[in-house]
Amino acid sequence: MTLNTFIAAVCVVVAIMLTIAHIRFFFGEETHKQQGELFHQPPHDEAAPVSAGDTLRTRRRDNAADLRILRKQIIVGAALTLVVVIPILIHTFAPHCPLGPLVDPWWQAVLITPVMFYSGYPVHVDGWSSLADRRPNMNTLASIGTIAAYAYGLLICFAGDLFPAGMRMSYFAIVGIVITLVLLARLVSDLYLPQQPAFPLQLWVDRFSFVFVPVVIMIALWTFVAWLLFGRQPALPMALLTAISVLIIACPCALGWAATLAAVFANENAGRHGLQIHSLGSLQIARHLTDVLFAQEAASRCQEDIRRLQQAGVSTSVIDADAVDDVLATVDSMRKLAVSLGQRPVVAFVGDGPTDERIRHAVDITLEVGEAKEGEAHGHADVIVDSRSTMAVSDLRNLSHAMMANIRENLVWTFAFNIIGIPIAAGVLYPFTSWLLDPSFAAIAMILSSLCVLVNSLRMRHYNPERA
Incomplete structure (x- = not known):
């Protein structure tokens, strides 16, 4: 054990107390009562107040002014993130290329701070208000993960010399990538599914998030404690990085896209067929x-x-x-x-x-x-x-079969990705391979997962219900 016995005991006791409080907060009797209405909503209720956009909500009213703000936030986030990411990629593949301040943590902090607080504002507001309501969603995990990555980056800026040489990467790029992806998912929902009642499977995805997000937070907590107790010195930076990796790789961007994108392209397909x-x-x-x-x-x-x-x-x-x-x-x-x-x-x-x-x-x-x-x-x-249209019901029925099959494929991919990725990010392979998943690779894996969902959902655009 790398910490003395007293500090180790305190860490374990604190973690146990936090776990008990966490379980009571998210899964206690009061929480079940609060969530009862949503979990027992009828599958086809015109009066249901939930809209398709609410499943990726950022506390907007879905009007033209809000969409303009959302587009600006996405443009700012994507542009500044690219300015940070491109030099990092160049430095990775050409380490001797003179990039000067472009890879300096302070420069990255200056660029990503507007992304964190301007572009990410709706993500953080909704994420934490949903957490307070005991109904965590995709924004909750995205907010926690980006806050952790941003805080680690600031530590590198102010006290980077105290960290081992291999742990001085700032990870500000992760902040921009996650926030931009989440906002893009919201924009797709707002543009193509406005004022639509949320369909039952998307509600089920939300219900899954209510369980998934608290579980991921607990895994990240115990990952931090385990590395703090048993990791090689310096244990604190390693514990922070592994916990951040868990939060980032579990960020359910792909889950948020899984049903929404398939519905968007199925809806577009339906329009082409009358x-x-x-x-x-x-x-x-x-x-x-x-x-x-x-x-x-x-x-x-x-x-x-x-x-x-x-x-x-x-x-x-x-x-x-x-x-x-x-x-x-x-x-x-x-x-x-x-x-x-x-x-x-x-x-x-x-x-x-x-x-x-x-x-x-x-x-x-x-x-x-x-x-x-x-x-x-x-x-x-x-x-x-x-x-x-002369075969409307048949076309609708065939489109329904194709869309639900597409959504199931997306969900299977997303769940399999998280089941495999989270333990790897937590470090289960380290005792056998001495290999840890860097948060940057966790972010890349998250992006690839979202891209796989996008590519699979695009197949709905070319589906022909008349030939089914």
């Missing part, structure tokens, strides 16, 4: 369709759609939409029949105009055929079908 998606929940559950009701007027041009649905095992009926009581009775019969067959009924209604409110609440998905005129309301339908 479908205006007004509820992402409908795009998620359409793959489970068991029954579809067509209004008589709409059905006259949907014969091919009806045929394809029947081939896929989906029950279809044509009905007079003006006879609302008959529609409701038919929906009720469909649900009972599906339940008797051991299915979970998912019913859609296809009309040629605004749908009666009672029908909208009775079915799971409403589609309205016909392009909306400017300023014309469409009765809050989940999907508006372009008059050119």
Whole structure:
């Protein structure tokens, strides 16, 4: 043991006390009550206050002025981060190249400080307010990780000579990279999913974050304690670096992108095939369709759609939409029949105009055929079908299958990355290989994970639901 017995005992006792307080704060009975509403939200509720953007929220109102501020924050963050990162890369591959002050920690601190406090302001505000509300999210972990990296950089600036030669890297670049990625995820959500109710799987991702973030914080704490107690001297810098590596590699940027990007590109794809998606929940559950009701007027041009649905095992009926009581009775019969067959009924209604409110609440998905005129309301339908589209329900169902498969692939990749990356960042390989994951490589790994999610999600742009 590299510390004397008394200091080691104090460290362990403090860590245990912090762990108990941490568990009670995040997983205590009061917390479960506070989170109960979110964890038990119905999967398809028009009145739900949560929007798609809220899952990556930065306390904005999603209006034009806020988007302009967000763009400025991203431009500042990306530009200053590049000015820091490019000299570092040049120095890494060409160490004898004269870069002068460009790789000096003080110069990097000057450049990254605006990124930390101007660009990162919404990340920190939301991250810590969510933490105080006992609902930590992606911003929480991003804020904690960047604060740790920024603080370590300042230590190098003021007391770098006290650190071993191999531990004098400032890691300011990590701050810029993480903040810029988080803000980019927010911008994508604001631009392409405005005012959309959050779809159930994205809510599930948020719920996962409520558990994932506190667990990562605890892993980082005990990683710090373990290296402080058992690491080679000087133990403190090594403990700080390993804890920062855990926080950075676990920063769930890829998790934040996993469902959002797939939904963005699926939504774009739907638009090209004549479908205006007004509820992402409908795009998620359409793959489970068991029954579809067509209004008589709409059905006259949907014969091919009806045929394809029947081939896929989906029950279809044509009905007079003006006879609302008959529609409701038919929906009720469909649900009972599906339940008797051991299915979970998912019913859609296809009309040629605004749908009666009672029908909208009775079915799971409403589609309205016909392009909306400017300023014309469409009765809050989940999907508006372009008059050119003749296989709207089949296309929606196929898009739903493809999007959810894409999201599952993204989530599997993200979870596998964290399951493998966090222990490596904590140093589990060190006893066998004498190798530690530098925070810079942790940041690179995080970027690669996000890029993999992006590339996989882009496949949704080229998916053709008509050929499925």
